[in-house]
Amino acid sequence: MIRRLVRFVDQRSGGAPFVRKALRYVFPDHWSFLLGEVALYCFILLVATGVYLTLFFEDSRSQTVYHGSYKPLQGETMSRAYESVLHLSLDVKAGLLMRQTHHWAANVFLAAILLHVLRVFFTGAFRKPRDLTYVIGLAMLFTAFLEGYLGYSMVDDLLSGMGLAIGYSVALSLPVIGANLGLLLWGGPFPGSPSFIPRIYIAHVLIFPLLIIALLTLHLVLVASRHHTQFRESPKTTEKQVVGIPAFPGQAPRSLGLMFAVFAVLFLLGGLVQINPIWLWGPYHVGEATNGAQPDWYLGWLIGALRLVPGFDLTVGGYTLVPNPFWGGALFPVVILFVLALWPWAERRVTGDDAFHNLLERPRDNAWRTSLGAAFLTWIFLVFMSGSADRVTVWLGLDYSAQIWAYRVLIWLVPLLVFFAVRRACRELLAWEQIRSD
Amino acid sequence: MSRVKALLIAAVVLLLGRGRPKRERRPEHRIVPPGPADRRAENLVLLLFGGVTACGVAFIVFYAIDKLGHETQWLGLALGLAFALLTLACIVIARRLVVTEELPEPYPEDHPDEVETIAELIDESGSRFTRKRLVTLAGAGALGTLGLAALTPAASLGPALDTSALKKTPWRRGRRLVDESGKPIPAADIEAEAFYTAYPEGADRELIGSPLVVVRIGPGNAGVVAYSKICTHAGCAIALYRKPTFPDTQPGPALVCPCHYSSFDPAKNGKVIFGPAGRPLPRLPLEIDGEGNLRAAGGFSGPVGPSWSGVRR
Numbered sequence: 001m002i003r004r005l006v007r008f009v010d011q012r013s014g015g016a017p018f019v020r021k022a023l024r025y026v027f028p029d030h031w032s033f034l035l036g037e038v039a040l041y042c043f044i045l046l047v048a049t050g051v052y053l054t055l056f057f058e059d060s061r062s063q064t065v066y067h068g069s070y071k072p073l074q075g076e077t078m079s080r081a082y083e084s085v086l087h088l089s090l091d092v093k094a095g096l097l098m099r100q101t102h103h104w105a106a107n108v109f110l111a112a113i114l115l116h117v118l119r120v121f122f123t124g125a126f127r128k129p130r131d132l133t134y135v136i137g138l139a140m141l142f143t144a145f146l147e148g149y150l151g152y153s154m155v156d157d158l159l160s161g162m163g164l165a166i167g168y169s170v171a172l173s174l175p176v177i178g179a180n181l182g183l184l185l186w187g188g189p190f191p192g193s194p195s196f197i198p199r200i201y202i203a204h205v206l207i208f209p210l211l212i213i214a215l216l217t218l219h220l221v222l223v224a225s226r227h228h229t230q231f232r233e234s235p236k237t238t239e240k241q242v243v244g245i246p247a248f249p250g251q252a253p254r255s256l257g258l259m260f261a262v263f264a265v266l267f268l269l270g271g272l273v274q275i276n277p278i279w280l281w282g283p284y285h286v287g288e289a290t291n292g293a294q295p296d297w298y299l300g301w302l303i304g305a306l307r308l309v310p311g312f313d314l315t316v317g318g319y320t321l322v323p324n325p326f327w328g329g330a331l332f333p334v335v336i337l338f339v340l341a342l343w344p345w346a347e348r349r350v351t352g353d354d355a356f357h358n359l360l361e362r363p364r365d366n367a368w369r370t371s372l373g374a375a376f377l378t379w380i381f382l383v384f385m386s387g388s389a390d391r392v393t394v395w396l397g398l399d400y401s402a403q404i405w406a407y408r409v410l411i412w413l414v415p416l417l418v419f420f421a422v423r424r425a426c427r428e429l430l431a432w433e434q435i436r437s438d
Numbered sequence: 439m440s441r442v443k444a445l446l447i448a449a450v451v452l453l454l455g456r457g458r459p460k461r462e463r464r465p466e467h468r469i470v471p472p473g474p475a476d477r478r479a480e481n482l483v484l485l486l487f488g489g490v491t492a493c494g495v496a497f498i499v500f501y502a503i504d505k506l507g508h509e510t511q512w513l514g515l516a517l518g519l520a521f522a523l524l525t526l527a528c529i530v531i532a533r534r535l536v537v538t539e540e541l542p543e544p545y546p547e548d549h550p551d552e553v554e555t556i557a558e559l560i561d562e563s564g565s566r567f568t569r570k571r572l573v574t575l576a577g578a579g580a581l582g583t584l585g586l587a588a589l590t591p592a593a594s595l596g597p598a599l600d601t602s603a604l605k606k607t608p609w610r611r612g613r614r615l616v617d618e619s620g621k622p623i624p625a626a627d628i629e630a631e632a633f634y635t636a637y638p639e640g641a642d643r644e645l646i647g648s649p650l651v652v653v654r655i656g657p658g659n660a661g662v663v664a665y666s667k668i669c670t671h672a673g674c675a676i677a678l679y680r681k682p683t684f685p686d687t688q689p690g691p692a693l694v695c696p697c698h699y700s701s702f703d704p705a706k707n708g709k710v711i712f713g714p715a716g717r718p719l720p721r722l723p724l725e726i727d728g729e730g731n732l733r734a735a736g737g738f739s740g741p742v743g744p745s746w747s748g749v750r751r
Contacts, residue, residue, distance in 0.1 A: 024541065026541050026542075093501060094510075094513055096510045097510045097514050097517075100510070162674050162675075165672060165697075166672040166673065168673055168744065169672035169673045169743075170672070172744050172745070173745065173746065174747065175747050176748070177747070178747040179601040179746035179748060179749075180598040180599065181598070183596045183597050183598055183600075183603065183604070184598040185595065185596065186596060187595055187596040188597060188603060189603050189604050189606070189646060190743065191646075193596065225546065227543070227546060240545055241543065241544050241545065242543050243542050243543075245540065246539055249470060249536040250536060250537070253528045254532045257524075257525050257527075257528030260522075260525040261521070261525040263521040264519070264521035264522040264525055267517040268514060268515070268519075268522075269514075271512075271514005271518060272511055272514055272515065272518075285643065286644050286645065286646060286648065286675065287637065287667050287668075289677035290696065291677060291678060292696065293674075303697075306698050306714060307698040307713070307714060308714075309714045311714050311715050313745055313751075318751055319751065320745045320747060320749045320750075321748075323746060323747065324715065325671065325714075329672075356545075358545050390696075400699060401712050
């Protein structure tokens, strides 16, 4: 039976040699190699639940008066987009499960990509011949940031409207072209033309997913063609030879198990842990805002940066040249993207090391990279934390402006300390290993 | 009837026939190394698959019951549990029912010869051109222009070249302020230590230039002031009003945006006193009509909403 099926396919595709090779493709075994897979499985579930959501969503900002089943919003004026998501969440069977699972999957997706990038960075997996794979991965990370932002923005609840207002202000703040670009994207001054919601809708459900799928395909093809990196674990694992479990039969149940585990966690979260209860936020109107507004976690670094920058616009003789949101909302993420993307080339330049690297370094093996990376990460993390200073004020009563001033100093001081501490730790660990082996 | 009987016998033979151990074909040439059978692990997998089936049924049942309380939770639990049991089944299969091999494989290398061949191929193909650079340049120019032309229709997305729309607001001299329900606002009704939202009468409320905050900073008609409700930093609505509970030691009143906590002083023409905003909140001059209601006495003191590159302050 199996022979007949395989023969049928091979005679029509000639794919047998390729499949035979693919089945015996080896996977080196280490838990940290699975983070990228987790992201992939999140993406699969995002597409599956997302398709379901599109069957109910109305991409329209035309205003309507709510007469649905949710009593507290009776008689409120709201957009059809928001009304359709209310209906999906509160009246459609399994609708809320799908929406919450989708939202949780987005949060875990970003977390998994981020941890994956950190793993790749701190083990030196980005070195030649995998620098291009790494840059494509970064492009996916930043596309995913935008994709997530558009997803919760198109619902048109009060929080998403505020997020769009901030996005519009960042677009407007770009030097020279800001106003033109903002008007182009929004189709007019904020909140934009009636076609704005359809625009971000099609971007969220078609353009960005296609972009992610294209990048993902390229990423996986490059990974497979250069084979996976590995740690130096035995005399058999060398720069010339990879050792691992073949895709079939060893790795297949492991990877499938991981996929089902990701699905299990996401459906349990989607069913049992509430996320983004949009009926509590209410519809968006330009003249309204809610207090204690927080974006999804993966945009926390941007709201932190927007809040930390001292109050000034760059001006030239009574005209604004660079409005304030540019620093935190545009320059900050672009600097981070560039530092990460150019790192492999910068490192090659500084170390003069142009060789192929299939063996990974442990973080301690490269004290300079690890300590610089840790300091850079601390800088971003502190900016991220400053985005929740208002919550700390509510919970602990700490003065908000005092916290912001503290952060403005600490984001420069703490990374410096982290740099020296981590570099020392790396060297001590190596020295300790040396003593133990002697 | 005999057909049914024949089918039944065929099915039994098939089922039992499957159960018998097959003769190993060419055992000396196995690809996957052999391992012992593990019936307990097999039973466990069967049990787990049974559990997955039960969870699937439960999901359908939960979906079908119309008056089920906490529907989302039950559905999520059923589906989550189903996948959790599938995970366990995969783990048992991976660890106890398939052989875990450790195979070495050489890393792929680069192909200097092929690279050289490709480069030669491209070089030699162009040997009939005498002005290669010029042709390349012209070709790049032509395709570039065509690409630009293909992008031009994107300009229809919005009024990209005419930024004057950014400065428009519905506020004119004499326009009445109304509250959320559309009623005019008597100046005498504006109380100290309170915060009011106002809109232009008979105009679109969903414009950045429309909503106002109205507060009282002193006694009498002159003590009522109105500002644009849209923060000059990032376009959120000013939704917080900080008023000191003990004015002797605490900072004065402030209009605060909840997005990034830009704070503006209503008593000092909307001056920025904290936060990232780069310019003051635009003030709307007020007048009071014969009926004592608030009206605009002109336009805003500056551009409303977030700044843009090139705006006059």
